[in-house]
Amino acid sequence: MSRFTGRMGQAGVMPIDPWTPNYEQAPGVAGGQEKQPYIDFGTDRLSDNEKYYSSDVLAKEWDKLLSKAWIVCGHINDIPEEHCYMKVDYGRESILIIRGEGDDIRAFYNVCQHRGTRIVKDDFGKARSFTCPYHAWSFTNDGKLAHLPGRETFREEVLCRNLDLEPVRVDQWKGWIFFSLDPNVGPLDDYLGERFRASVGAYDFRNFVRVYDVRQTWTTNWKASIEAFIEGYHVSSVHSATLTPVMDDYYTQHDMYENGHGRTIFPFMEPAQSYLRSVDGKVEGINEEMKLFLKAAGVPEDDYPTKWQDVKAAVIKGKRENQAKLGFDFSGFSDDQLVDDWNMSMFPLATFNAHPEGVLFQRWWPDEEDPRKTHYSLQIYAMRGECVIPSYMPIHPDADREGKKVLQPMYLEGMGSEALGPVVMEDVAFVPQFQKGIESRGFRGANYGEQEVRNRQFYHEYYRYMNGARNA
Numbered sequence: 001m002s003r004f005t006g007r008m009g010q011a012g013v014m015p016i017d018p019w020t021p022n023y024e025q026a027p028g029v030a031g032g033q034e035k036q037p038y039i040d041f042g043t044d045r046l047s048d049n050e051k052y053y054s055s056d057v058l059a060k061e062w063d064k065l066l067s068k069a070w071i072v073c074g075h076i077n078d079i080p081e082e083h084c085y086m087k088v089d090y091g092r093e094s095i096l097i098i099r100g101e102g103d104d105i106r107a108f109y110n111v112c113q114h115r116g117t118r119i120v121k122d123d124f125g126k127a128r129s130f131t132c133p134y135h136a137w138s139f140t141n142d143g144k145l146a147h148l149p150g151r152e153t154f155r156e157e158v159l160c161r162n163l164d165l166e167p168v169r170v171d172q173w174k175g176w177i178f179f180s181l182d183p184n185v186g187p188l189d190d191y192l193g194e195r196f197r198a199s200v201g202a203y204d205f206r207n208f209v210r211v212y213d214v215r216q217t218w219t220t221n222w223k224a225s226i227e228a229f230i231e232g233y234h235v236s237s238v239h240s241a242t243l244t245p246v247m248d249d250y251y252t253q254h255d256m257y258e259n260g261h262g263r264t265i266f267p268f269m270e271p272a273q274s275y276l277r278s279v280d281g282k283v284e285g286i287n288e289e290m291k292l293f294l295k296a297a298g299v300p301e302d303d304y305p306t307k308w309q310d311v312k313a314a315v316i317k318g319k320r321e322n323q324a325k326l327g328f329d330f331s332g333f334s335d336d337q338l339v340d341d342w343n344m345s346m347f348p349l350a351t352f353n354a355h356p357e358g359v360l361f362q363r364w365w366p367d368e369e370d371p372r373k374t375h376y377s378l379q380i381y382a383m384r385g386e387c388v389i390p391s392y393m394p395i396h397p398d399a400d401r402e403g404k405k406v407l408q409p410m411y412l413e414g415m416g417s418e419a420l421g422p423v424v425m426e427d428v429a430f431v432p433q434f435q436k437g438i439e440s441r442g443f444r445g446a447n448y449g450e451q452e453v454r455n456r457q458f459y460h461e462y463y464r465y466m467n468g469a470r471n472a
């Protein structure tokens with residue numbers, strides 16, 4: 001496959017990345033991942049720092065962007081049967097998403113049409129009808145008003161109005177559920193774009209089930225939070241202890257898709273260039289993380305390679321040869337996909353780190369009115385069944401790998417927790433410091449390098465919404 005495909009020749013599209021190192025130069029990479037054309041988002045310093053702390057900007061974001069875009073909020077297997085529902089709190093809104101027959105889903109504002117009370121409190125549940133706690137109006141789970149006590153005390157002019165729940169636009173892609181507060185939003189498939197959807201064609205997301213779910217409110221702006229998760233430039237400094245022994249952050253592939261979605265492929269099972277420099281290129285044997293990957297690939301301990309340079313090939317060979325024993329069909333995946341980390345972002349509020357067996361799904365949702373708050377959620381989705389998922393993805397002891405029993409989220413107090421895992425903990429420890437600095441009058445604005453092209457792409461899309469161009 002050519003490294004450069006797609007929208008060649010269009011304005012703003014350059015045939016050659018200005019940054020020379022690329023993923024296919026990483027040791028052991030087989031290549032062949034379709035590389036999207038580089039899109040030139042310029043080199044300007046982004047100096048509108050108030051977007052990180054201004055309440056006025058946040059109000060405008062809710063108006064122009066957050067109420068207009070498609071927002072990924074969960075997965076069809078979170079509501080595994082007919083009449084299952086989930087409640088999604090988004091800014092000042094609360095939305096009920098309900099499973100109908102088969103794969104059908106529908107969504108309504110979680111708001112009683114009598115006098116506006118929130119109806120449902122639980123995150124997940126199963127019900128054929130919902131009863132408002134205030135005066136006990138009840139609604140069927142397809143949104144129709146079913147009963148109001150003391151009906152005879154209402155005049156006919158009131159009763160003949162539409163008193164049903166207000167619908168919300170909702171759709172699915174490969175099992176992921178999206179909603180939009182904009183009733184006139186365009187089709188979800190167009191929003192995601194053909195190239196983005198094609199890029200994850202091999203992953204069987206539809207058969208993933210939620211096995212871990214933690215949520216926490218961070219004391220940072222939502223964009224400041226997301227920015228730390230769509231670039232790998234900080235890995236060598238912030239994650240030197242955890243990631244650099246097993247993941248390269250230099251020979252990476254950054255792909256930018258239409259409508260702000262993106263991907264970075266990080267080579268796994270090879271030390272970062274910064275790590276190799278720190279040990280003068282001398283790495284003794286293979287480390288514990290590499291052993292876990294080999295074990296997960298069904299490689300017997302006696303056959304473990306002695307040099308890190310051979311680990312990637314051994315993992316790939318192990319997964320291919322042992323797939324029946326591992327309970328997984330890897331045939332649709334490229335060799336690199338069996339090992340490497342695909343960091344995908346779905347504009348504006350979510351990323352997932354995808355492996356064939358599991359996905360780390362993260363969301364950073366803005367607060368309704370405080371620009372210095374982010375409502376963070378970290379969820380792990382694993383392929384249904386018993387296959388081994390990457391060792392950095394925790395599984396909750398209550399999780400049902402068949403997905404029949406719905407896992408309740410854990411709400412964490414404070415900022416940071418061991419429950420977030422060691423890598424995210426390093427980000428959480430650092431991000432508030434970033435928030436403090438960007439509020440300084442001494443900060444002249446952000447200067448992005450080519451390892452941060454997706455941050456630049458993020459803001460390009462962000463401004464399209466904020467300036468009204470996206471929906472013009």
Ligand code: FES
Pocket residue numbers: 112113114115116117132133134135136137
């Ligand atoms: S507000 Fe819901 S029944 Fe009165």
Ligand SMILES: [Fe+2]
Pocket residue numbers: 228229234235238239423427
């Ligand atoms: Fe990080």
